[in-house]
Amino acid sequence: MLRRSVSFLCVASSLLLAQQNSQDNGAPSLLAPEADTVKQYVREARSKAFDVRASFSMLEPVPGRVGNPFVIVDFKEQPELPHEEADTIVIGEVTRVQPFLSSDRKGLYNEYMVKILDSIKARASEVIVPGYTLTLVRQGGTARLPDGRLVKHNIMHDVTPAVGQQYLMFLKYLPGLEAFAYNKLWLIQEGKLKALYTDDLNRARNGQSKYADQPVSEASSVLKIQR
Amino acid sequence: MSRTNRIYRRIATVQICSMLFLAPQSVAQTCTEGTNQPPRFIVSGSYVAFPKYGTRAWFGGQWVTMDSSGVRYVYCDAGPSGQSLYCPTNGGGDYGFTGTQKSAMNTGFANWTSAKTANGSNLSFTQVTTSVYGLSPFAIEIRRMLDVTMGTAAARVITSGWASMDYNNDGTHDEYRIVDAIIEVAYSTSLMTEMMVHEVGHVMGLENCAGCNSTTIMKVPLLSGNPQAPSACDTTQVLTMFP
Numbered sequence: 001m002l003r004r005s006v007s008f009l010c011v012a013s014s015l016l017l018a019q020q021n022s023q024d025n026g027a028p029s030l031l032a033p034e035a036d037t038v039k040q041y042v043r044e045a046r047s048k049a050f051d052v053r054a055s056f057s058m059l060e061p062v063p064g065r066v067g068n069p070f071v072i073v074d075f076k077e078q079p080e081l082p083h084e085e086a087d088t089i090v091i092g093e094v095t096r097v098q099p100f101l102s103s104d105r106k107g108l109y110n111e112y113m114v115k116i117l118d119s120i121k122a123r124a125s126e127v128i129v130p131g132y133t134l135t136l137v138r139q140g141g142t143a144r145l146p147d148g149r150l151v152k153h154n155i156m157h158d159v160t161p162a163v164g165q166q167y168l169m170f171l172k173y174l175p176g177l178e179a180f181a182y183n184k185l186w187l188i189q190e191g192k193l194k195a196l197y198t199d200d201l202n203r204a205r206n207g208q209s210k211y212a213d214q215p216v217s218e219a220s221s222v223l224k225i226q227r
Numbered sequence: 228m229s230r231t232n233r234i235y236r237r238i239a240t241v242q243i244c245s246m247l248f249l250a251p252q253s254v255a256q257t258c259t260e261g262t263n264q265p266p267r268f269i270v271s272g273s274y275v276a277f278p279k280y281g282t283r284a285w286f287g288g289q290w291v292t293m294d295s296s297g298v299r300y301v302y303c304d305a306g307p308s309g310q311s312l313y314c315p316t317n318g319g320g321d322y323g324f325t326g327t328q329k330s331a332m333n334t335g336f337a338n339w340t341s342a343k344t345a346n347g348s349n350l351s352f353t354q355v356t357t358s359v360y361g362l363s364p365f366a367i368e369i370r371r372m373l374d375v376t377m378g379t380a381a382a383r384v385i386t387s388g389w390a391s392m393d394y395n396n397d398g399t400h401d402e403y404r405i406v407d408a409i410i411e412v413a414y415s416t417s418l419m420t421e422m423m424v425h426e427v428g429h430v431m432g433l434e435n436c437a438g439c440n441s442t443t444i445m446k447v448p449l450l451s452g453n454p455q456a457p458s459a460c461d462t463t464q465v466l467t468m469f470p
Contacts, residue, residue: 070270072386074435076380177375
């Protein structure tokens, strides 16, 4: 019995390790400066915005070990469709994620390229139409350094988009960074909205959600009336 | 049956009902993890918690033991890019919060100090108004969250320092504990006591609990109605990390 339990644990831990390794193997490398298409002053502004502003580095060698700093983030409760706080609302597909070092080289931030599939609410000054690509920025990430080492800037409990997935996105434009922050994401699977945030998951669990597991077209119609 | 007897019988019935329904509240509360008790916060096999008062930690190349102040906390500003925290006496101030906000957050710390005996940590939280640089470890710095990209984040905790603990003074490592943290606050509403009690809950070893009812400080997301002090079941859970 004990031997079976031990072997089960071994199999389970090797599976977990394999999963971790496969995730790490897929970690993107830092972008070489000459390959960066973003204007230099914008890149500098973005990298400065993500400075850690502390005497220590947030970069944790992968796999994680105790002794390195990490962040735990707690979110406020939001309405299911927080359209008022968002200046831009789109349905989009994440096509690429690219990590960058902050300017103090103590932290990472991710840039997500999002192909717009439908524009629901748009800032007048921005081109937010289907087919165009917009950029989301967010602190945290995993990257392979030029010397081959993997580093992680771990933000626990954050909701981050995945490449290849589609989302209903509630965004806020950051003029100095020429990019967007996201206030909320709903994952879209088979045309239906899937909750990602704790408050939405709670509502879905308690049967109090209007939009979880419902067609994205329903939320989209409501939002287009409210914009 | 006389009228007097009927009254006595009614009184007796009320007394029996009171015993049946009210008495259980006075006995030990049943705590169920995930319902009225948050899980423990464990990362890579170590509790994310400050060490118990009086235990020694290997930090900065020497053994350090928490003094009678316990965990010190200071309100700071975030410095400009490329610089560290701006605390009072360290080039900065504590202008990020109003007096009312600081008072509300102080209540959160005081409520944790009140629980120090019951939760087994014996940890007091003491406000200081000078930089904790040089006083480190066993400190929490509190500042406004400047990260414009975190959307609707209410607050976050950065576990900035860890140390190897030696509980039985035999010179060998027993476990890791956090000895420094930064709490960044985006909140500016009436829930600042609830918010700070929750964030300190993280550095006392408690994890978020989405499925819990509102009796625990670790219920997420943060709502009005969350408690302002650790509940009996929060305390029971913390106790398991400070044996």
